Amino acid sequence: MNIGISLVGISHLDEKYSNLKDSVGREGRTRKYDCCSENIIEKLIKPFQKNNNVSVYLTTYPNEHIEELIKMYSAKQCLLQNFSLSFMQKTYCESLRQLLDQNLDFIISTRFDILFEKDMSTLNYDYDKMNVLFREKNHNHLNFTCDNYFAFPKKMIRQFSDSIMELFNSGQTNGLHGTVHHLSTKIGYENIKILDKNDQLGKDNIYYYLPHCIFRS
Numbered sequence: 001m002n003i004g005i006s007l008v009g010i011s012h013l014d015e016k017y018s019n020l021k022d023s024v025g026r027e028g029r030t031r032k033y034d035c036c037s038e039n040i041i042e043k044l045i046k047p048f049q050k051n052n053n054v055s056v057y058l059t060t061y062p063n064e065h066i067e068e069l070i071k072m073y074s075a076k077q078c079l080l081q082n083f084s085l086s087f088m089q090k091t092y093c094e095s096l097r098q099l100l101d102q103n104l105d106f107i108i109s110t111r112f113d114i115l116f117e118k119d120m121s122t123l124n125y126d127y128d129k130m131n132v133l134f135r136e137k138n139h140n141h142l143n144f145t146c147d148n149y150f151a152f153p154k155k156m157i158r159q160f161s162d163s164i165m166e167l168f169n170s171g172q173t174n175g176l177h178g179t180v181h182h183l184s185t186k187i188g189y190e191n192i193k194i195l196d197k198n199d200q201l202g203k204d205n206i207y208y209y210l211p212h213c214i215f216r217s
Contacts, residue, residue, distance in 0.1 A: 001052045001127070004104040004154075005045055008095040009088070011060040011069055011112040031113050033065040035211065037072050039115045044108070045073070047121035055102070059095035060112065061086065076102075089168040092176065093161045100157060108151045116208045125151055129193045130160070132180055133207050137199040143181035145194070146202045148210070159186045177202070 012033035048054050055076040058069060061083040070078050079098050081091050092109075099107060106127055108120075125131050131151040136144040152160060163182035172178055180192055196207075203210050 001105045002103055003048055003052045003054045004057055004099055004102060004107045005048070005054060006057045006059065006095050006099065006107060006109040007040070007073070007112050008059045008092055008109060009111045009113070010083075011058070012063040012065050033063070033069050033112075034072065036113055036115050040110075040112075041073070043116035043118065044110070044120045047119045048108070050121070055104070057095070057098060057102075059091060059098065087168065089164050089176065093164055096157050096161045099154065102154075104154045106151070106153055107157070108149070110149045111210075113210060114148060114208050115211055117206060120149075120207075123195055125195070126193045128153055129191050130156055130180065130183060130187070131193045131195055133194075134196040134198065134200045134205065135194060136177060137201050139177075143184075144177040145180045146200070146205070147176035147179065148202055148208065156183075156187065159183060162186070 010031055013031045045054060045056060056073045058073065058075045058078040060066075060069070060078070060080065062080050066078065066080070069075070077098055079094060081094060095109065123131075129152070133146040133149050136146065150160070160179070160183060163179050163186065164176060166182045167176065167178050170178075184192060200206065
């Protein structure tokens with residue numbers, strides 16, 4: 001199987017630039033381009049490489065470490081966006097568009113600043129459906145899901161992208177938690193697989209954690 005692993009978002013942000021604000025007024029937290037790379041390679045990329053042809057794609061913002069980043073991940077393509085004009089949803093859609101002409105069967109999309117707790121290739125994916133890890137815990141909207149990891153067949157790219165923009169146009173400019181609900185109106189909930197029936201927190205769960213949102217010893 002030809003699998004595309006797409007890393008999206010802020011890959012590096014020096015302390016001196018961390019006071020820059022994006023288009024919705026959020027200040028960036030200091031992030032290092034290599035803080036999570038070893039984990040992503042060992043827990044995500046290499047496991048899928050054992051039985052598949054894997055290509056890595058990057059969509060991020062300009063910084064002084066882009067060349068190192070491309071080399072580190074052996075990336076096939078790297079798309080750069082303007083940070084000061086960026087909306088997270090629009091950047092995500094651009095990451096999907098760069099995959100449209102690629103020879104891929106299945107896509108896994110996640111972020112640069114993530115640390116996986118396990119071999120992500122061992123999950124019980126349905127390679128014909130949109131796969132999300134879990135629903136968000138303690139949220140009034142039952143259709144809100146984890147938005148840090150999506151795994152789906154290439155044939156869903158346009159519908160997924162359209163769903164993200166519907167979410168954005170509805171005024172939800174922070175995160176992708178409601179995207180799967182919008183996607184369900186196009187492909188039906190029967191074509192969406194929630195991998196874990198136990199609701200969890202997107203920032204802290206059994207699959208990964210975000211080092212810039214929660215700190216562990």
